[in-house]
Amino acid sequence: MISIRDLTLNFNQNCILNKISLDIKQHEIIAIIGASGAGKSTLLRCLNLLEKPQQGQIRIDKMQIDLAKIKHSDVVQFRQQSAMVFQQFNLFQQKNALENVMEGLLVVKKLSKEQATSIALEKLTAVGLSERIYHYPKQLSGGQQQRVAIARALAMNPKVLLLDEPTSALDPELVGEVLMCIKQAALSGNTMILVSHEMQFVREIASRVLFLDQGQIIEDGTPKQVFNNPTNPRTKAFLSRYYATFQSDYEI
Template sequence: MTHVPHHVEERLMVQAINLKKTYGTYVALEDVSLSVRKGEVLAIVGGSGSGKSTLLRCLNFLDPPDSGEVIVDGRQMGAALGERALRRRRADIGMVFQQFNLFPHFTVLQNLIEAPMAVRGLSRKEATARARDLLAQVGLADKEARFPSELSGGQQQRVAIARALAMEPQVMLFDEPTSALDPELVEEVLNVMRNLAAQGMTMLVVTHEMQFARDVADRIVVFDQGRIVEQGPTAEVLRNPQHPRSQAFLKRLLRTS
């Protein structure tokens, strides 16, 4: 499958400027800056503990950076907004985790409608209609009355994606969304993500799925020890990485994928 270029606008959707994040003496992010345009798909790769997941958590202020700025669709994120305003702004950034983080005591449908009603102010009727559309989109229209424990891992992750989309986000962040799945379930989740990219969703994807990155990502960013060591068009970086750490990491990764 060859890479299908997306319609990428000039408008910047995500800007991270000089982000730093430490945990005690451990430096998780050191002076990280990147920008992502509307409709662009950015793949983020790097070894374990290199700062990839920390970056995503800093972008949506689940884990606020110690210093630096985050701007989403031209608007500043930050604790100075106050908790309510920050929660509303965070709703513009959908997040899908490795572990599906669904509410186990809610049905699939309830998992999708609670936040849009509470944060976006949708009526139950509006939220339900939107949830059903999204479940159809991810191929789970017949599962709305099920509980998460009754679904396979791949189905739970597709519900998690639909739940993030129910908030009508401007940007989607994916933190290794297939790493907890059995190999035969990986493709069904990646297909949902491919469709999202084709629809023009701005996406930042932490992944080890190099074929997916090749097919779908416009650009790739390589992390090492809390820093970005390389970034550029996907085909270029994969074919001819410049930095020694990128070369070593990608060589190892491409051998296993």
């Protein structure tokens, strides 16, 4: 469903992504982990062209682009293949939850107001916000705002859902409600690529885990393989710190 070949991004003579090649099947839940600065969020942003690599090819479903020859019209069409959930919620502050979810349906998909309203209500109900549809972002908690952002993304019916550290801006007590919402979206059959530091959640939700280091994928396997039996020394070092932190939470 998704094919990435030789994806390369340099910035100020620094190699951010180094000839990444990757295939993702429909309905897979891909989690990308790694240290800060490894290129995780950059890779995600490249998949909907918020960042534009210097070379490589990306195919989502039947649409393929050559990044060295890309046209503006290709960018617009390609971005419609995916939907992004950001660290910061990026909601329109002057619009309520219902209007935020409807916006893309009206402007991008050109649906009627009645159609957009119906879809927006369905998705807001699915994320547990049926009683908050007329609330504005400032009237919602961080977790509720992020659930609106997830509903907005799902409403566009994307071929792939991209989630960039969706819980990093939340207070700890609000993380669980967003993770549950993402898990429900995964169980519904959505193809997802998730960047996260929530290692326990990654273990539970992902069908496949990629470990990124210095712009390269150095580990690729099931959660059990990557977390229990990593092959690369860098992965082992990273996960040893995770296990130390995880265990310390339960010390008496």
